[in-house]
Amino acid sequence: MKPFEQLRHSLAVKVTLLVVGILVVAFGLLFFLNLRREEGIRVAKYHETARLLALSLMTSIENGMLEGRPDIIRRLVHETKKELKDVRRLEVYRRNGVEAFTDLETVRELETAGYIQPDLAERISKMRREPGTRISDPFFRRAVDSVAPQQTYEMSDGERLLTLFQPLRNLAECQDCHGADHQVRGVLRVSLSLAQLDAEIAGERNRRIGIALVTIVVLSVTLVVFMGRVVLRPVAHVTSVAQQVGGGDFDARVMVATLDEIGQLGAVINEMTAKLKKAYEDLAAKNRELDDTLGNLRDTMKRVELLKQVKGELSKFVPESVKKLLEQNPNATEFEKSEKDVSVLFLDIAGYTRLSEQMDPKQLNRLVQSYFSSFLEIIHEHHGDVNETAGDGLMVVFQSDRSPGDHALNATRSAFAIGRRVEQLNEEFAGAFQPVFLHMGINSGPALVGATKLASSAGARWTFTASGPVTNLAARIAGQAAAGEIVVGPATAERIKGHFV
Known part of the structure; x- marks a missing residue:
């Protein structure tokens, strides 16, 4: 039999593969479930952090709006993007999708309503810049329509981002200036990088994979050694004795050391071998008797043949x-x-x-x-x-x-x-x-x-x-x-x- 065929039919190989397979499946399932749970916890914490950041910014923006200081809000947005490394995008949009605090629309409204001094309005006017592209994200529109925070995942320059759309309510204090015909003044958009979170999750995954592999190897070796001593070695001994008996050695016996199924099998083989030995001895005696009988029969047949020849010769002389x-x-x-x-x-x-x-x-x-x-x-x-x-x-x-x-x-x-x-x-x-x-x-x-x-x-x-x-x-x-x-x-x-x- 070829080596590959021997391995394919080896009980030790089958037991080893079975043990390793069970451990891999069991630990793989536990690892997957535990990893998913840990990832869920980390992601939930990250989402909570992002939500708190958005709420904090929204509160600051609302306070700035109540004070009629768009310049403070603009500076807050700029400083926040600069200080928080994970913040990739931080913008405030009006409900019509135009980026807020880039033109003089709000300043003119506040100046006309008498909420800010002319000199402050002049200083703010000098900070004017052209607004960006009108936002068309469906989550933005959903936040405006539902007056509820929205979040989504997106990719930017090969980096995964968590983006939150936090609606800015048209508070009662703001309705005197901006009117009461709408519930949402604008939407705060915050995009946070998930690179650190993904790195932490990947590191934790790799660490757990390493622990699982080491555990599987240790348990596999332990179980294989245990199975080898408890099952495979006794089975190999029983097989060896069976081969000796098959080769004609009826004195071979299985050493029965346990009372389990393998020990019972060894006892049955010993009993069978003893009966085979007795039957073989009886058969050998019968064969010897048969040989003697055949010898006598051959002698008798020779004599009969001789008598037939003599009879044939004598019959020539008898009518x-x-x-x-x-x-x-x-x-x-x-x-x-x-x-x-x-x-x-x-x-x-x-x-x-x-x-x-x-x-x-x-x-x-x-x-x-x-x-x-x-x-x-x-x-x-x-x-x-x-x-x-x-x-x-x-x-x-x-x-x-x-x-x-x-x-x-x-x-x-x-x-x-x-x-x-x-x-x-x-x-x-x-x-x-x-x-x-x-x-x-x-x-x-x-x-x-x-x-x-x-x-x-x-x-x-x-x-x-x-x-x-x-x-x-x-x-x-x-x-x-x-x-x-x-x-x-x-x-x-x-x-x-x-x-x-």
Whole structure:
């Protein structure tokens, strides 16, 4: 597994991330709420300071207005802007939006009403200047219409400002001069810089962030170490023991030091390991028993195979009918002979005496063995039993459980097949052996058929015989047949007529 995959699947990493995540979320939420509360308090204090400043200026302006001294008000505004560093703008506007105390409109009104002396009016006239741009701020208009203070935030030259619009009421004392048709004489506009407040808030935010980070790191390390000792290390120990058990070490055990869930898990694993060890030992014993049984079975199978081979070899010397009788009654020492309808085929090699004089005995034996061995397959295919072998001759008995004609046909077909086989072998062995020709005779009829077990000190042998006139006549017919000729008796001929021309 790649290192990244190991980290991704590591319980320690997951626990660490979980702890850090919880602390970050918890402290982040507390930090945010607390910071917002502190910022709210600071902003509220700043707003209160700005409000008190505006009220103080408004009171001073109203007093100056009552005394009919616009020059004092103008000087107050100028000195205030100069002394207070955070004040960025300080203007007084008439209710029509024109900056007050810049023209002579108010002075002329006061002089006409007799509220100021001509020499004072002359001095004030020398302080005249052109008014600024008419104010169109919506908060100014709202202060005039609602006769209530308004405040807003604005940006000026990249600096955030708090601007207050404080309405100057048309007091009863002023209505004799200015009339009573309006409630607001003008609006005091004060714009205070928030740079110091923002700096204080940012500094406090950074300080709290630092404290929160240090706290999170300390608590994370503490919790991770605690989780490592209480949870991760025991889990790693349980995992190690489980891996040892998986590797076949059934003696490995979990050290159970607590009674919590991990300790209970360790106890369960120990119990499971003990049972696995017992089961493994039982299985090993069973495997040993199975190995012994398999060994004995292999030996038995070898003996059975050997017996099959021996049986196969011995079956060559036991007629098929005898084998069937023995399979039905393996312990029989004799089978009762009964009269049955059979067909008997006798065959021998023509000129065998001459061949025995001309050929080497071993070569003659190979010749007879080669030809007669090929006859056995044909005889078995046609349900015949080889009864006797006498050097150059065979006696074959054919039986049938269905009808007398069946075994006669089988005997005749077997004789023709043997004749064709002799022709094939003569061609194959041309040059090696002299051509072979057979005398074959077939006869059908009732005979005494059965098997007898011949016992002696050297062992026992089963023989199968069919005795009676039908056998003797078949032998004589074969003796009268010419070389390569098949002769059938009258009974056989009667049964096979219509099948052969």
